[in-house]
Amino acid sequence: MGTVKTKRMPRAVREQQMLDAAVRTFGQRGYMAASMDEIAELAGVSKPLVYLYLNSKEDLFAACIRREAGALTEAVRAGVDRELPADRQLWDGLRAFFTYTAEHPDGWSVLHIQARTHGERFASEVAAMREDIVAFVTQLIVAAAREAHRDPDLGEGEVAGLAEALVGAAESLAAWANATPGVTARQAAATLMNFAWAGLGSLMEGRPWSPP
Amino acid sequence: MGTVKTKRMPRAVREQQMLDAAVRTFGQRGYMAASMDEIAELAGVSKPLVYLYLNSKEDLFAACIRREAGALTEAVRAGVDRELPADRQLWDGLRAFFTYTAEHPDGWSVLHIQARTHGERFASEVAAMREDIVAFVTQLIVAAAREAHRDPDLGEGEVAGLAEALVGAAESLAAWANATPGVTARQAAATLMNFAWAGLGSLMEGRPWSPP
Amino acid sequence: MGTVKTKRMPRAVREQQMLDAAVRTFGQRGYMAASMDEIAELAGVSKPLVYLYLNSKEDLFAACIRREAGALTEAVRAGVDRELPADRQLWDGLRAFFTYTAEHPDGWSVLHIQARTHGERFASEVAAMREDIVAFVTQLIVAAAREAHRDPDLGEGEVAGLAEALVGAAESLAAWANATPGVTARQAAATLMNFAWAGLGSLMEGRPWSPP
Amino acid sequence: MGTVKTKRMPRAVREQQMLDAAVRTFGQRGYMAASMDEIAELAGVSKPLVYLYLNSKEDLFAACIRREAGALTEAVRAGVDRELPADRQLWDGLRAFFTYTAEHPDGWSVLHIQARTHGERFASEVAAMREDIVAFVTQLIVAAAREAHRDPDLGEGEVAGLAEALVGAAESLAAWANATPGVTARQAAATLMNFAWAGLGSLMEGRPWSPP
DNA sequence: CATGAATGAGTTTTCATTCAT
DNA sequence: CATGAATGAAAACTCATTCAT
Numbered sequence: 001m002g003t004v005k006t007k008r009m010p011r012a013v014r015e016q017q018m019l020d021a022a023v024r025t026f027g028q029r030g031y032m033a034a035s036m037d038e039i040a041e042l043a044g045v046s047k048p049l050v051y052l053y054l055n056s057k058e059d060l061f062a063a064c065i066r067r068e069a070g071a072l073t074e075a076v077r078a079g080v081d082r083e084l085p086a087d088r089q090l091w092d093g094l095r096a097f098f099t100y101t102a103e104h105p106d107g108w109s110v111l112h113i114q115a116r117t118h119g120e121r122f123a124s125e126v127a128a129m130r131e132d133i134v135a136f137v138t139q140l141i142v143a144a145a146r147e148a149h150r151d152p153d154l155g156e157g158e159v160a161g162l163a164e165a166l167v168g169a170a171e172s173l174a175a176w177a178n179a180t181p182g183v184t185a186r187q188a189a190a191t192l193m194n195f196a197w198a199g200l201g202s203l204m205e206g207r208p209w210s211p212p
Numbered sequence: 213m214g215t216v217k218t219k220r221m222p223r224a225v226r227e228q229q230m231l232d233a234a235v236r237t238f239g240q241r242g243y244m245a246a247s248m249d250e251i252a253e254l255a256g257v258s259k260p261l262v263y264l265y266l267n268s269k270e271d272l273f274a275a276c277i278r279r280e281a282g283a284l285t286e287a288v289r290a291g292v293d294r295e296l297p298a299d300r301q302l303w304d305g306l307r308a309f310f311t312y313t314a315e316h317p318d319g320w321s322v323l324h325i326q327a328r329t330h331g332e333r334f335a336s337e338v339a340a341m342r343e344d345i346v347a348f349v350t351q352l353i354v355a356a357a358r359e360a361h362r363d364p365d366l367g368e369g370e371v372a373g374l375a376e377a378l379v380g381a382a383e384s385l386a387a388w389a390n391a392t393p394g395v396t397a398r399q400a401a402a403t404l405m406n407f408a409w410a411g412l413g414s415l416m417e418g419r420p421w422s423p424p
Numbered sequence: 425m426g427t428v429k430t431k432r433m434p435r436a437v438r439e440q441q442m443l444d445a446a447v448r449t450f451g452q453r454g455y456m457a458a459s460m461d462e463i464a465e466l467a468g469v470s471k472p473l474v475y476l477y478l479n480s481k482e483d484l485f486a487a488c489i490r491r492e493a494g495a496l497t498e499a500v501r502a503g504v505d506r507e508l509p510a511d512r513q514l515w516d517g518l519r520a521f522f523t524y525t526a527e528h529p530d531g532w533s534v535l536h537i538q539a540r541t542h543g544e545r546f547a548s549e550v551a552a553m554r555e556d557i558v559a560f561v562t563q564l565i566v567a568a569a570r571e572a573h574r575d576p577d578l579g580e581g582e583v584a585g586l587a588e589a590l591v592g593a594a595e596s597l598a599a600w601a602n603a604t605p606g607v608t609a610r611q612a613a614a615t616l617m618n619f620a621w622a623g624l625g626s627l628m629e630g631r632p633w634s635p636p
Numbered sequence: 637m638g639t640v641k642t643k644r645m646p647r648a649v650r651e652q653q654m655l656d657a658a659v660r661t662f663g664q665r666g667y668m669a670a671s672m673d674e675i676a677e678l679a680g681v682s683k684p685l686v687y688l689y690l691n692s693k694e695d696l697f698a699a700c701i702r703r704e705a706g707a708l709t710e711a712v713r714a715g716v717d718r719e720l721p722a723d724r725q726l727w728d729g730l731r732a733f734f735t736y737t738a739e740h741p742d743g744w745s746v747l748h749i750q751a752r753t754h755g756e757r758f759a760s761e762v763a764a765m766r767e768d769i770v771a772f773v774t775q776l777i778v779a780a781a782r783e784a785h786r787d788p789d790l791g792e793g794e795v796a797g798l799a800e801a802l803v804g805a806a807e808s809l810a811a812w813a814n815a816t817p818g819v820t821a822r823q824a825a826a827t828l829m830n831f832a833w834a835g836l837g838s839l840m841e842g843r844p845w846s847p848p
Numbered sequence: 849c850a851t852g853a854a855t856g857a858g859t860t861t862t863c864a865t866t867c868a869t
Numbered sequence: 870c871a872t873g874a875a876t877g878a879a880a881a882c883t884c885a886t887t888c889a890t
Contacts, residue, residue: 008868008874030329032244036860046876051861088424113329117242161403164388165381172380173373183373190423191373197421199411209409211402212300248885258851260887269885432853432889454753456668460881470855475882512848533753541666541749585827588812589805596804597797607797614847615797621845623835633833635826636724672864682872684866693864 015053018043022054023064027106031061031118058121065115065122068107069129075100076133086144090137091193094170098185101174108178112171130167137163141200148201166196227265230255235276239318243273243330270333277327277334280319281341287312288345298356302349303405306382310397313386320390324383342379349375353412360413378408439477442467446478447488451530455485455542482545489539489546492531493553499524500557510568514561515617518594522609525598532602536595554591561587565624572625590620651689654679659700663742667697667754694757701751701758704743705765711736712769722780726773727829730806734821737810744814748807766803773799777836784837802832 009017021043025034036057040047054060079096080089101108111129115122141159170192177188221229233255237246248269252259266272291308292301313320323341327334353371381404389400433441445467449458460481464471478484503520504513525532539550565583594616601612645653657679661670672693676683690696715732716725737744747765751758777795805828813824 011874014874030244032242033330035858037858047860048862048877049875052875057860087421091423109329113325117325117329158403158406161385161399162407165385165404165407168384168388169377169381172383173377176376176380186423187373191370192377193421193423194370195374195377195408195411197411198414199407199409202410202414209299209405211303211398211405247883259885260851261849263886264850435853438853454668456666457754459879461879471881472856472883473854476854481881511845515847537749537753541753582827582830585823586831589809589828589831592808592812593801593805596807597801600800600804610847611797615794616801617845617847618794619798619801619832619835621835622838623831623833626834626838633723633829635727635822635829671862683864684872685870687865688871 011053014043014045014049018045018050018054018060019064019067022060023068023110024106026061026064026114027109031114036060061114061118061122062125064107064110065125068104068111069126071104071107072097072100072111073129073132086140086147087193087197090140090197091189093136094189094192095185097170098174098177098188102178102185105178108174112175134160134163134167137166144200162200166192169196223265226255226257226261230257230262230266230272231276231279234272235280235322236318238273238276238326239321243326248272273326273330273334274337276319276322277337280316280323281338283316283319284309284312284323285341285344298352298359299405299409302352302409303401305348306401306404307397309382310386310389310400314390314397317390320386324387346372346375346379349378356412374412378404381408435477438467438469438473442469442474442478442484443488443491446484447492447534448530450485450488450538451533455538460484485538485542486546486549488531488534489549492528492535493550495528495531496521496524496535497553497556510564510571511617511621514564514621515613517560518613518616519609521594522598522601522612526602526609529602532598536599558584558587558591561590568624586624590616593620647689650679650681650685654681654686654690654696655700655703658696659704659746660742662697662700662750663745667750672696697750697754697758698761700746701761704740704747705762707740707743708733708736708747709765709768722776722783723829723833726776726833727825729772730825730828731821733806734810734813734824738814738821741814744810748811770796770799770803773802780836798836802828805832 018039022034022039025039025042029038036047036050039060040050043050050060054063076093076096079099080093082089084092111126115126117123138159141163173188173192177183177185230251233251234246237251237254241247241250248259248262251272252262255262262272266275288305288308291311292305294301296304323338327338329335350371353375385400385404389395389397442463446458446463449463449466453459453462460471460474463484464474467474474484478487500517500520503523504517506513508516535550535553539546541547562583565587597612597616601607601609654675657675658670661675661678665671665674672683672686675696676686679686686696690699712729712732715735716729718725720728747762751762753759774795777799809824809828813819813821
C-alpha cells in the first residue's frame, strides 16, 4: 500500500507523498512513537530528503496538522449550503464531518488526539480550527431559535456550553463510528441530530431540566 | 515535590508511591515521553526497584490504567443511589464524574488520552471500563422510559448510540471543563443534563428529528 | 594502549579514564572530528556511560580543558621557587612548561589549538589560564628590572606586549620542540632564555631598536 | 553579502569566487564545521559546480591553503627589498606580515590554525611555506652577524632555534594583534623588533644567558 | 532488600557526494 | 554547462533495561 517508489519527481509531489506517509504513521503510532525512518520508508524516499523538504519532525507534524485541518474544514464547508434552514445545515455538516473522519481516520487521529497532546504549538493550531467549528454551530443554534420565532432564554455562556457539548459529542461519535463496524456516517449523524435537535427544541420551548 | 524518601516501607506502600508518580508523569508527559528515570526519581526510589515491583514500562502503565479506571468507576458508583429516579441517578453520576476528572486530571488524561493511543492492550482495558459506564447509562435511559410509561420507539442500536453520544459528550465536556477556568463540575453536569435529558424526553414523546 | 576494560569501577575512576580518552582523541583529531563513539571505545566504556557522567560533547570538552589547564598551571607552579632571582624563576618555569607540553602533547593541543577555535565558552577558559601566565611573566620582567637597579623606560603597554611575545614564543617553541625529534625541553628553554633575556637586558640598558 | 549571482563567467573567475567563499567559511567555522552547502551558497553557485571544479572538500581546502600560502608569501616578499640592511629587511617583512594577517584574518586562520589540525596532507603544505620563511629569517640573522663583523658563536641548530622562536613569536603576535583592538601592524612589528633585535644583538656581542 | 554501574538498540539530525535532466 | 533531486553513512544523544555488590 506504500507509495510506489518512482525516481525524480517534482518537489511538490514528493512533499505530498511525505505528508501522506507522515499522517498515516503519526495517526497510527502517535507522534512520539512514529519514527522518521518509518515515515521515510513509507513515503518511498530516504530520510535526508524528508529533512530537506520538511525540516524536522516537529515541522513535519505541524505541516500534517495544517493540511489535515484545512482538508477537514473544507470538506465540512463544501457539504453545507448556507442558504438552507439551520437544521438542514447541521445535518449536512454532520454528515460531511462523519464521512470525512470515516474516510481519513489517520488524519482525524492526528487532529483529534495527537495534536492535542504534544505541545502548545500543535494544540493551538487545532484549537483554532475547532473554534471555527464551534462558532459555526453556535450560529446555527441562534438561527434555529430565530427560525422558530422563539427568544431562547439562554445566556451566551449557555449557548457556548451547548455548542461545545454538541461538537464534543460529534468528536466522540466519530471515534465510536470508526471503531464500530457497520455504523455509517449517516447513522452517526442521525443519532446525534436526534439527540441534539430534540434537546435544543425542548430547551427553546422553555422546558429545561433543572437540578434537584 | 516528589514523595519524601523514607527507607524500608512495606511493598504495597512503595507500589502506590510508584503508581502515583507514574500516573502523574504519564498524564503530563504522555506515555512515550515519560521516562522511567523521571518516574523513579519522582517516586523517590531507585530505578531497579521500579522494575522489581512493576516489571516493565508497559506493565507499569497497565497498572496505572487499572488503578485509575477502578478509582473512577468507584467514584461514580459511590456517587449514585440506585434507588432514586433515573434522572436523579444520571445527574448524580455526572456530578461525580466531573468532580473526579477535575480532581485527578493526570489520571483522567491517562485513561482518556494516553491509554487509547498506545496499543490494543491498553485501549481494551479502558474500553472495558467505558462499556460498563455506557451499559449503566443505557439502563438509565430504559428506566427513564419505563418511569414515563412510554414505550420508546427506539431499537437497541439506537439506544446504544444515544448512550454512546451521552458518554462521549461527557468526556468532551470533562476536557473542556478542565481547560476552562471557572467552570465547575456542577455547571458541566447541568449543561449536559439540560442538553441530554430534554432531548431524551422529546424522543420518548415521539418527536424525533428525521432526516430530509 | 587503550585503557584495559575492567568492569564496575567507582565513578571517579571511570571519569578520569574518560577524560584521558577524550583528551587524547580531541588532541589528535580535533574537537569536531573527534567522535563520542571513538572516545567511549578508547575509554573502554559504552557511550551512554560517557553521557551519564559528562553530559554532552561540549561538557566533556570543557572538562578536558579544565583538567588540562589545571595540570599545566600546577606543573609550572611546582617548578618555580618564588624566592629565587627572576631569571632563575623564568628559566625554571620555562623548563617545567616545555617538559609538561612534551609529556602531554594531546593535552597541550587541546589547550593551545582546539580550545581556541571552538567557541567563546572554551576560548575564555583557556584565556583565563593564559592571562595568569602572562601576568606571572610580567611580574618577572618588572622584578628583573628592579634587581638590575634599572628604571625600565617601558610603559605598561610595552611590558604587556613583551610578555605576550615571550609567552607566544614559548607556545610556538613548544609545538616546534614536539615536532622536532631530538629537541629537549632543556634546549627549548635555553633557546628562548637566550633570545629573551638578552633582549630584555638590552632594552633595560636603554638600547631599544627603533624603526627607521 | 555573497558574491552576486551572475551567469556564465569564465571558469577561472568562478573558481576564485569559490575559493573566496571557502576561505571565508573555513576561516570562520573551521574545516569540519564548514559545510559545502554554505560555501556553495556564499559563492553563489550550485553545489555540483563546486564539485565539478574543485573535486572534493579536501581538494577545495587544499586549494585554499595553496592560494593563501602563496598570497602571504608574496605579500611578505613584495614588502622587502633584499638590498637593504638586514634589520631593515626584517622590519619591513614583519610589517608586511602583520599587515597581511590583519587584512586577511580568514586566510590567516586557515593557514595558522585550520591547516595544522586536519591531517598531514594539509599540515605539510603549510609547513613548507613556513620553512621558506624560517629560512629567510635565518639568512637575515646570519647577514646581521656579518654586517656587524661578528663571528656569531652560534651553531646552526641554535640559529635555527632562534629563527623558529622569532617566527613563532610573530605568529603569536599576529593572533594577539588581531584579537586586541587598537594594536596596529606597525606596533606589533615594533614590539617584536625591540624584543628580537636587541636579543640578537646581545647574543652576537657574546653575552648569552647561560643556565645555572 | 536496595542500588550504583553499565549498556544495546534506537532516536533525530546532518553532511559530503552523485546523478538525471 | 548547470542544477534540482536524491542518498549512504555517520554524528550526537536517549532510553528501557539489567547486573554485581
